[in-house]
Each structure stands twice: as C-alpha cells, then as structure tokens.
Amino acid sequence: DDIIVSLPVKLEDNLYSFRADELETGLKKRFPYISEVNVTRKIPSHLNIEIIETDVAMYTEISGDYYLLSDGLRVLDRIGDPAIIPQGTMELKTSAVKRCIVGESASFIDSRAYDAIVELYKNITDSGIKNKIKTIDMTSRFDIYIHYEDRFKVYMGDMEYSDIKIQFLIGIIEKLKAEDKGRIDVSDYHVATATLS
Template sequence: MAKKTKERDFNLYHFEETKKIEKKRNKKKSKQVKEKESDNKFSFDNEIVIGVTKLEQPKKTSRTSKVTKQKNSKTIDAKKQDSKNNEMKREKINKKSKKSNLEVKPKKKQEKLKKENKSQQKNKKEQNYKKIKKEILTPEEYERKEKIKKRNLYIAKYIMLGILLIGVILCAMFSPLFNIKDIIIEGNETISTEQIISLSKIQLGDNLFKINSAKLNKQIKENPYIDEIKITRKLPSAIVISIIERKPAYLIEYANGYIYIDKKGYILKISETKLELPILQGTETILNEDSLEGERLCIEDLNKLSIILKVMQIATDNDIQNLINRIDIENENNIKLIFETEEKTAYIGDSSNLNIKILTIKEILQKTKGEAGEILVNMDLNKEYPVFRERV
C-alpha cells in the first residue's frame, strides 16, 4: 500500500510540474507575438520621413486620457483579432496550396480522362449515326430484308422438323416393334404370292423402315407380267405390296409356239398354248429365246401397234373385235384385218378415217354372211364406194 501511495504522489507532482512548464511556454509565446505586432506597427517616432513634419499633440486631460485608453484597448483587441484572423487565413491558404500541389497530378489525370471520355462519346455518336443511316432504308430494301427474315425463319423451322424426323426414323429403324410379321400381296392374278415374295426378298423379322422401296420395286419388276407396284407400310408390323399386272393383248407366232404381247408392246411369255387373241403378222422385231421376256418390240412395230390399238378400240365400240383373228402390219399404209371365221379379209389402208372404215366393214360383214371374199375400204369413202370382192 505504501508503494502505491508513493507512486500516486509522484504522478501528481509530475503532473503539476508539467502544467507549470506549459504555462511558462504560453507566456513566452504571447510576449513574442506582441513584440512582432509592435514591430509591424508604423510609428513616426521610430521612422524618419523626409518632407514631413511631426505636429505636437495637444496635451490631453484626464477625462480624455481615460477615453483614449479605452479606445486604445479596443483597437488593440481588434488588432489582435485581425492578426488571429490573418493567421487563420494564411493557414487556410497554406493548406489550400498544399492541397493544390497534391492535386496537380490527379487533375491532369482527370483532364486526360475527360478527353478520353469525350473521344469515346464522339465515337459512340458516330457509330449511332452510322447505325441510323443503315436503318434508314428504302422501301425496296426494307421488303428485301423482310423477305430474308421470313426465309430464314422458314429454313430454321424446316431444319428443326428435319432433325425431329431424323430422330423419329432412327428410333423406328432400331425398334423391335416395327419388325415385319405379315406380308400382304394384292392385285395379282397370273402370278402367285409366293413368286412375288421370293422376288421381293423380304423376310419375316426384317425392320419395316429398313426396306428400300425403290430396290424392292426393281426386284419385283423382274417378272415381265408386273407393270406397276405400290408399297405401303401398315404399322406396326405389316407390309402391303399392291400390283397391277400386264395382260396379254396380242400374239406373235414364234417357232412352234406363241409370244404373248401386252398393249404397250412388252413381251410377256413364250407358250405353246394359243389364247383367243388376234395374231400380229409382219412384225420387224428380231426375236431370240435368250432375250425375249420383259423386252419390248422395236420402234417401228410400236408405231404400228399404236394404229392397231385405235383400230381395235373402234372395233370394240362396234362389237366386231372378237371376229378379228389376225392383223397384218407389214405395211402400215395397207393394214389388213383377217376374219378367219367369216373367211374374209378387209383392206383398211392407212390410219385415216378409221371410224367410217370400221362401220362399213361391219355393214358388209352383216350383208355378206356365209360368203368368202375381200372387203376394200382403203380409199376415201367420202368420194368412192367400198367394194366387196367375192372369192371364186
């Protein structure tokens, strides 16, 4: 406890001494300030002024001295305040000068930044002006832009649809749901379903969407009787093959048999059996056993066949098509129709006025039943009369 009391006394003593020292310092400073102010004051006593005479001041009374003392005290106080204010102003000025010296560099930076900002703003304005110039379009250019936009939209839509379709197809191709379980053949009359399936080379269990329809069409058309094919996929696991067959319309005598020909001139089959169809005579097509079935007649015979088709169509309209047994097409300007059952031969000539010629042949056939002979209608029937020449 004694130690603590000693320490406290020491601290108090030290604190009082420091206070005394500070008071002395402040007094000295106030004296120095007063001396400076007195030095700064102008007085005629201290200065020698040339050409100026100092007037003697009148003696002041006691009352005036009191007033003057009061005034002098007031002026001293005012001067003190002015000096303080001046010092404050100087300090402020010094601080501002220091700040200005410190702020010189950042001001330069700011000026640079301002210049850069101005240049950037100019560039932006120029860019905006260019954009506005581009945007100001003529009506033709505007229409063109709109068309391009629409086209791009359509293209994007189609691309999306295409991607979706590809995805669906890929899923379908690798899914076991679409494996073939049924093969349906439609429209076949002369060809059996087994023959068509063997030609198609389709097997049960094949994927429905992996079948190439063009290849399948080609494979099945190897048979000359098949004219057209339609392939439809019946989901989920059936395929339908619809067929339109070629039918024999005419015969050509070949060796000991007959060649069946359809209306388009395709060679369908070589057979020994004779069908109840008209036989074509005088064809120019070179016929070989190796390359017959599935081939067509030569161009000359096809041109003659087009005339025969017209003749037979008019004959069917007049109900005499079944009476025609043979047609001689050796000379297309002198076509012959042979009626074996009627024992008559009709000479048509060329393909002009076929309707009148067939009608006259029909009338002559009706009038000359049981008589063998030749019917001549190979002339202009508007100017000449037809002729029936009886065979002797």
C-alpha cells in the same frame, strides 16, 4: 407364292429403308403378266401389295418362236409350241421387230409401227369385234389387212381414220349374210367394196 419369295424383304423386317417404287418396277420386270403393282407400307413392318394381271392380247412369230403380247405390246412370254397359245388369241404380223424380250415392250425397226399397232388394237377392242379378228397384218403401215373370222380379208390401207374404217366394216358385215366370205376394202372410209367368193 412366287411373288412373296421374290420380295427383297422378309417377314417382320424393318421397312424404314424399303423403296416401294423399286419393288414395283422389279416385280413387273420379273413377272411379265403383272400389268400394275401398287405397294404401300405401314411403318414399321407391314407391307401391302396389290397386283393386277394382264391378259394375252395377241401373239407374233419370230424365227420359229411365238411371243405372247399384251394390248400395250408388252412381251409376256416366249414359247416354242404354237399349241400353247391361248385359244382365240389374235395373230400379229408386223414389219421387222427390233427388240422382243420377255418383260419389256416390243420395239420395231419402224418406230411408228408400235403406236399404229396399239391404236388399231384399241379401235378393234373398243368396237366390240376383238373376238372376231384372227389376224392383224401390219407388215406395211400403209397396206394394213385384218382377217375377220375365217370369212373376210379386210384391206384397211393406212391408219388414217382407222376407228371410222372399223365402224364402216362392222356396218358392211351386218348387211351381209352369215355364210358370205371374201374380201372387203375399207381403205377409203367414204366408199367400200366387198368382193364375195
């Protein structure tokens, strides 16, 4: 209903001068949870809008506010109460954020951080362990940590071969007992170490 109210055209309006691309861009900016919009029109007065919503992939905390992010780091919402963050949402700790505005993509002082975060999140998701990762700590692109459940602090090192490192991590965890906890170092994808506590 909010989307219909926000449309620049009203019921039975003439659509000859209507620009679908402007509407698509405007809807995505006004409603951040929309990941894709496809607007088609049938002259003179029919408009079809298809919308795909995005899910919250992770959140980051900046100066006491919590920003909900999509998998592509689009800022979906800003909230003050961490209790509102959806259960099981991954926390992202990162270097200095340059810009974090609802409806736009987050940007970072270190411009390479954006690609690194998106790539690591994709590798985690593609490997099927997204629900097991509690935190991605990319405060430094060269000293990346992830927290696997409440069991392991995993040192990834840098982003080089991160997809292989994730697979290596999965193989290590499969060989450990369910009650094992500690630190795992997969920074060298040839040799890993696990220190159990």
